[in-house]
Amino acid sequence: xxxxxxxxxxxxxxxxxxxxxxxxxxGAGQLAFALLNIYALPxxxxxxxxxxGKALGAATSTFLLCEMLLKFPMGRxxxxxxxxxxxxxxxxxxxxNPILIVRLPxxxxxxxxxxxxxxxxxxxxxxxxxxxxxxxxxxxxxxxAAMSVLNTVYVGAIAGAAIVGSFAAHLxxxxxxxxxxxxxxxxxxxxxxxWGLPRVPVCPPEPGQDETPLAPPTAADVAExxxxxxxxxxxLTISLLMTLGVLTLAQFLILYVGQELDLSRLSVGVLLAxxxxxxxxxxxxxxHAADRWGKxxxxxxxxxxxxxxxxxxxxxxxxxxxxxxGVFLVLSQVAAMPAWLALVSxxxxxxxxxxxxxxVATAEGAGAxxxxxxxxxxxxxxxxxxxxxxxxxLTLAAIVAALTLRSRAR
Numbered sequence: 206x207x208x209x210x211x212x213x214x215x216x217x218x219x220x221x222x223x224x225x226x227x228x229x230x231x232g233a234g235q236l237a238f239a240l241l242n243i244y245a246l247p248x249x250x251x252x253x254x255x256x257x258g259k260a261l262g263a264a265t266s267t268f269l270l271c272e273m274l275l276k277f278p279m280g281r282x283x284x285x286x287x288x289x290x291x292x293x294x295x296x297x298x299x300x301x302n303p304i305l306i307v308r309l310p311x312x313x314x315x316x317x318x319x320x321x322x323x324x325x326x327x328x329x330x331x332x333x334x335x336x337x338x339x340x341x342x343x344x345x346x347x348x349x350a351a352m353s354v355l356n357t358v359y360v361g362a363i364a365g366a367a368i369v370g371s372f373a374a375h376l377x378x379x380x381x382x383x384x385x386x387x388x389x390x391x392x393x394x395x396x397x398x399x400w401g402l403p404r405v406p407v408c409p410p411e412p413g414q415d416e417t418p419l420a421p422p423t424a425a426d427v428a429e430x431x432x433x434x435x436x437x438x439x440x441l442t443i444s445l446l447m448t449l450g451v452l453t454l455a456q457f458l459i460l461y462v463g464q465e466l467d468l469s470r471l472s473v474g475v476l477l478a479x480x481x482x483x484x485x486x487x488x489x490x491x492x493h494a495a496d497r498w499g500k501x502x503x504x505x506x507x508x509x510x511x512x513x514x515x516x517x518x519x520x521x522x523x524x525x526x527x528x529x530x531g532v533f534l535v536l537s538q539v540a541a542m543p544a545w546l547a548l549v550s551x552x553x554x555x556x557x558x559x560x561x562x563x564x565v566a567t568a569e570g571a572g573a574x575x576x577x578x579x580x581x582x583x584x585x586x587x588x589x590x591x592x593x594x595x596x597x598x599l600t601l602a603a604i605v606a607a608l609t610l611r612s613r614a615r
Contacts, residue, residue, distance in 0.1 A: 217347060217350050217351065217354070217489070217493075220344075220347070221342050221343055221347075221351060223338075223342050223402070223403070223406060224339065224342070224343075224351060224354050224355075226397060226401035226402060227335065227338060227339055227342075227354075227355060227402070228354055228355060228358045229394075229397045229401070230292060230331075230335060230394050230397050230398050230401070230402070231335065231355050231358045231359055231362070232358045232359075232361070232362050233296075233390045233391070233393040233394035233397065234295075234296050234331055234390070234391065234394040235358070235359050235362035235363065236362040236365060236366055236369065236387075236390050237296070237303070237386075237387040237388075237390035237391045237394065238324075238328060238387075239362055239363045239365075239366035240303075240366045240369065240370050240383050240384075240386060240387040240390070241303060241306075241324075241383075241384070241387050242265055242268070242455070242456060243363065243366050243367060243370075243455060243456060243458070243459060244366050244367055244369075244370030244371070244383055244459060245303070245307075245370060245380070245383040245384050245387065246261065246264065246265065246306075246456075247261055247456055247457070247459060247460060248370075248374075248380050248459075249307070249380055249381070249384075250264065250314070250317075251460065252380075253380055254311065254314060256314075257581075257585065258457065258580075258581040258582075258584040258585050259578075259581045259582065259585060260581075261456065261577070261581060262456070262577035262578045262579075262580055262581025262582075263318075263577075263578065263581070264317050264318060264321055265321070265456055265577040266574050266575070266576075266577045266578050267318045267321045267322050267325070268321040268322065268324045268325045268328070269325065269452075269570060269573040269574040269576075269577065270322075270325065270570075270574040271321075271322045271323075271324075271325025271326055271329070272324075272325035272326075272328045272329045272570050272573070272574075273325075273329075273566075273567055273569075273570020273571050273573065273574050274325075274329075274567075274570070275325070275326055275329035275330070276329045276332070276333050276563045276564075276566040276567045276569075276570050277333075277560065277563035277564045277566070277567045278329075278563070279291055279329045279330050279333055279334065279563060280333030280334060280337060280559040280560050280561075280562050280563020280564070280566065281559060281560035281563055282559075283333065283334035283337060283559040283563075284337075284556060284557060284558070284559040284560055287404055287405065288334040288335070288337060288338040288341070288402075288406070288559065289334075289398065289399075289402050289403070289404050291330045291331065291334040292330075292331055292334050292335050292338070292398040292402060293395050293398040293399045293402075294330060294395070295326075295327045295328065295329070295330030295331035295395075296327055296331055296391040296392070296394040296395040296398075297391075297392070297395035298323075298326070298327050298330075299323055299324050299326070299327035299328075299391060300388050300389075300391035300392040300395065301388060302320050302323060302324055302327075302388075303384040303385070303387040303388045303391075304384060304385060304388050305320055306320055306321075306384060307381045307384040307385075327391075329570075331394075332566060333559055333562045333563040333566045334559055335355070336352070336355065336546060336550075336562050336566075337550070337558045337559040337562045337563075338402070338406055339351050339352060339354075339355050339550075340352075340546075340547075340550035340558050340562070341406045341558065342406045347493075347496055348496070348547040348550060348551070349492050349493075349495040349496045349500055349503075349543045349544050349546075349547035350489060350492035350493045350495075350496055350543070351492070351547075352492065352542075352543040352544075352546040352547045352550070353488050353489050353491060353492020353493075353495070353539075353543035354488075354489060354492070356488065356492075356539065356542045356543045356546065357484055357485060357488025357489060357492075357539065360484045360488070360535070360538070360539060360542075361484050361485050361488075363455075364477055364478055364480055364484065364535075365478055367459055367473065367477035367478060368475055368477065368478035369383075369386070370383040370386075371471050371473065371475075372471070373386050375471055436609075437552070437564075439605070439609045439610075440549060440552065440565060440568075441564070441565065441568040442568075442605055443504075443545075443602055443605055443606055443609075444545075444549075444565050444568040444569045444572070445568045445569070445571055445572045446572065446598050446599070446601050446602035446605065447508070447541075447545070447569075447572070447599070447602050448568075448569040448570075448571075448572030448573050448576065449571075449572030449573075449575055449576050449579070449598050450511075450515070450572075450576075450595045450596075450598035450599040450602060451538070451576070451595065452572060452573045452575075452576025452577060452580070453576045453577075453579050453580040453583065453591055453594050453595045453598065454580055454591040454592060454594075454595045455576070455577075455580075456577050456580060456581075457580055457581075457584050457588070457591050458477070459473055459477065460584075460588075461588050461589075461591065462476065462477065462527070464588060465522065465588065465589075466522075466523070466524055466527060468524075476524065476527075476528065479528070480528065480531045480532060480535050483532050483535060483536055483539075484535055484536070484539050487536060487539065488539050488543075491536070491539055491540045491543070492543045492544075494540070495540065495543060495544035495547070496547075500544040500545075500547050500548045501544075501548060501606075501610040503540055503541065503544035504541055504544050504545050504548065504606055504610060505603070505606045505607050505610055506540075507537045507538070507540040507541030507544070508537075508541055508599065508602050508603035508606050509603045509607070510533070510537035511534060511537040511538055511541065511599050511603070512596060512599040512600040512602075512603045514530055514531075514533045514534035514537060515534060515592055515595050515596035515599050516592075516593075516596040516600075517530050518530050518531070518534065518592045519589040519592045519593060549561065549562065549565050550562065579594060580594070
């Protein structure tokens, strides 16, 4: 029993101790962005300033558009100049922006747009080099598990943003306090990157050179070698649809749950944070499972499960049913994303990994940019429509994956 727990949760960190520091950078950075995008801005712009859903969607899309346009250049530059400078400078340069947003006079609220554009620059500098570094320090046969560490922290930060934001606003007695908290988290992310990450990361030896490999070779290692290739158009299409499906509803989720289930802001935060608990418990074991089952198979099955769950959520009218379907949806996404990132990280050699991750992140950025705009339009037509729109997009992603990820293009 103890040996199984060690293999599932701890052995990977002995093999790749740098993952812990990467996880701290990821958690602090993503919690800051999620506080802004999922809690602070929706509450501030829609409920406090009484702006429309389209205005909120446009403000977030400005951030995501700038992030999308710069992800590939930032990732490619990190191949040349190293990952660390971008991981540190990205959050450092924008750590005061949340304070600037909330200190703007109400009549000048439109200045949120250029501030959010600068936020996009900082995010673009952070994420492709960070995930590329995770690929740099993990062996091919445990790469999905390594990506699962960052993805678990990433998703956990998104889930935690709701409860952190609601508690912070409740305790401080102001909806503006989460903005100050986001600034501190961005500074913490930059500080951890500066003191905790090496200039040149070292990849552990492959199993043939390691006296204590993580696990013996499996059938998935033979079925999916590290030189797996898929057409880049397929990879970009799936990335676009996956991200567009999720970001269509992400910003409006906290507003929907409070309205549909008649919960207070604090109760909504607790509920959404509870949905993140399975992520923290099962994220890493699901990453190991993806390495065993095969990355492409995991992506296909998980996307299909996500689509089914998304179709079901609009018909959940109680806390119990919403929670049950929500946990299923979250776990399917937690299984899909690390396997997908690991698959993407193997499309190029290490000295070009940042560029490839940046290119795929650009497709994700396109989906993330269009998602809030689509979500805002669907929200204004009727709150439940955000889930139907997301379900259609995830269904398309599942179909493309089922048709294309079964065979390899040589």
